[in-house]
Amino acid sequence: MGGNTFMDIGLGHYLAVSAILFALGLIVVMTRRNAIGILMGLELLLNAAGINFVAFNRFSAPERMDGQIFVIFIVILAAAEAATALALVLNIYHQIHTANVDEAHLLKQ
Amino acid sequence: MSAAGRGREGEWALSFHAIIFWALAAMTIVPAIGIVVSKNIVHMAFWLLGTLLGVAGLYLHMEADFLGMTQVFVYIGGINVLLLFGIMLTNREPLYVRAAVKRPAIASAVLLGVVVAVGLIQSFGATEWHTVKDAVAPGLADASAKAVVNGDGTAATLGTYLLSDYILPFEIVSILLLVVLVGAAYIARRDPEGGSA
Numbered sequence: 062m063g064g065n066t067f068m069d070i071g072l073g074h075y076l077a078v079s080a081i082l083f084a085l086g087l088i089v090v091m092t093r094r095n096a097i098g099i100l101m102g103l104e105l106l107l108n109a110a111g112i113n114f115v116a117f118n119r120f121s122a123p124e125r126m127d128g129q130i131f132v133i134f135i136v137i138l139a140a141a142e143a144a145t146a147l148a149l150v151l152n153i154y155h156q157i158h159t160a161n162v163d164e165a166h167l168l169k170q
Numbered sequence: 171m172s173a174a175g176r177g178r179e180g181e182w183a184l185s186f187h188a189i190i191f192w193a194l195a196a197m198t199i200v201p202a203i204g205i206v207v208s209k210n211i212v213h214m215a216f217w218l219l220g221t222l223l224g225v226a227g228l229y230l231h232m233e234a235d236f237l238g239m240t241q242v243f244v245y246i247g248g249i250n251v252l253l254l255f256g257i258m259l260t261n262r263e264p265l266y267v268r269a270a271v272k273r274p275a276i277a278s279a280v281l282l283g284v285v286v287a288v289g290l291i292q293s294f295g296a297t298e299w300h301t302v303k304d305a306v307a308p309g310l311a312d313a314s315a316k317a318v319v320n321g322d323g324t325a326a327t328l329g330t331y332l333l334s335d336y337i338l339p340f341e342i343v344s345i346l347l348l349v350v351l352v353g354a355a356y357i358a359r360r361d362p363e364g365g366s367a
Contacts, residue, residue, distance in 0.1 A: 067188060067192070068184060068185060068188045069184070069188070070187060070188050070191045071301070072299055072301055073294060073295060074191060074195070075228065075232070076290075076291075076294040077291050077294065078195045078198060078199065078228065080286075080287050080290035080291050080294060081199055081202075081287050081291075082198060082199065082202055082221070082225075083286065083287070083290065084283040084284065084286045084287035084290070085199075085202040085203065085205065085206055085283065085287075086202070087279075087282065087283050087286055088206050088279050088280055088282075088283035089205055089206055089214075091275070091278075091279035091282070091283075092206070092275065092276050092279045092280075095211055096260075097211060097253055097256045097257050097260065098211055098214060100253060100256075101205060101214055101215065101218050101253060102205075104218065104222075104245070104249065105202060105205070105218075105221065108221070108222065108225045108245075111225065111229075111237075111241075112225060112228055112229075115228075115229055115232050115234050115237065116232060117299075118232075118234075118314075119232045119233065119234075119314070120299070120301045120302065121299065121300055121301050121302060122302070123302055123313060123314070123315070124313055125313055126234075126313050126314055126324060126327055126328060126331065127331070129234050129236070129237055129314070129324065129328060130328060130331050130332065130336055132229075132234075132237050133237070133240065133328065133332075134339060134343060136237075136240055136241070136244050136245070137343050137346075137347065138343075138346075139244075139245070139249060140244055140248060140249055140347075141346055141347060141350040143249045143252055143253065144252065144350055144351075144354045145350055145353060145354050145357070147252060147253070147255075147256040147354070147358070148353070148354035148355075148357040148358035149357055150256060150260055151256070151259060151260065151357075151358045152357050152358060154259070154260040155360060160260040160261065
């Protein structure tokens with residue numbers, strides 16, 4: 062397609078943004094001990110996937126909006142996941158008085 | 171529209187389009203870096219807010235107006251507030267979360283993150299994607315661009331999809347949400363005897 066990289070915004074630009082977001086989310090997931098911190102990293106990962114879906118929809122199959130439907134489902138699942146995970150974290154916190162995942166190593170108390 | 175006029179205007183629209191994109195990309199990535207480096211988990215939650223806003227902006231930039239608004243309502247209004255509630259309910263003492271993670275662990279995580287980012291960008295760049303258009307300025311043949319320009323927005327079309335082609339996933343997801351509602355309330359309840367739940 063030619064042109065310069067800074068002016069012609071195409072599919073690759075969105076994919077690059079989502080790749081960077083994905084990597085940052087991965088780092089967050091791996092470096093946190095607090096369960097809620099890990100959840101935040103997961104939200105970053107899901108958002109990166111969403112950007113990819115919308116970008117491919119926009120640039121590869123723009124005559125329909127199926128990619129956007131997938132993002133709606135991702136958002137719904139993210140909400141469900143956050144609610145369930147926070148309920149679990151609260152339960153763990155009541156039992157062992159910490160939200161750090163590496164201290165929650167007992168199957169049953 | 172004459173070819174010459176289209177050229178001038180197209181060029182202007184193109185640069186405007188590009189500037190908005192770079193601004194939104196910075197708005198997405200910079201707070202995400204903030205999440206990675208901040209030690210205070212409350213700060214992390216507020217940085218996450220910036221990233222989510224940036225992603226909403228990127229959705230709007232790709233003419234997905236319904237998704238952009240959904241992102242603001244559900245993520246920022248719902249999930250982020252939920253995370254903040256979780257932080258406040260589970261942190262009695264110090265909010266500093268990263269202090270105890272060992273330095274080699276952080277180094278290897280960052281290394282892996284850099285490798286993943288570089289690898290993904292490399293492979294994205296090396297792949298010949300099937301693209302309908304190089305897609306600089308919005309094209310009016312696109313379903314969502316047309317909907318936005320007509321003033322209808324994408325919500326009407328998305329609603330039609332959800333109740334026709336995607337009716338089964340839609341119903342399954344509604345059951346999932348019901349189960350999650352009940353399950354989360356059950357799991358998070360405090361046991362009256364103070365024993366195990």
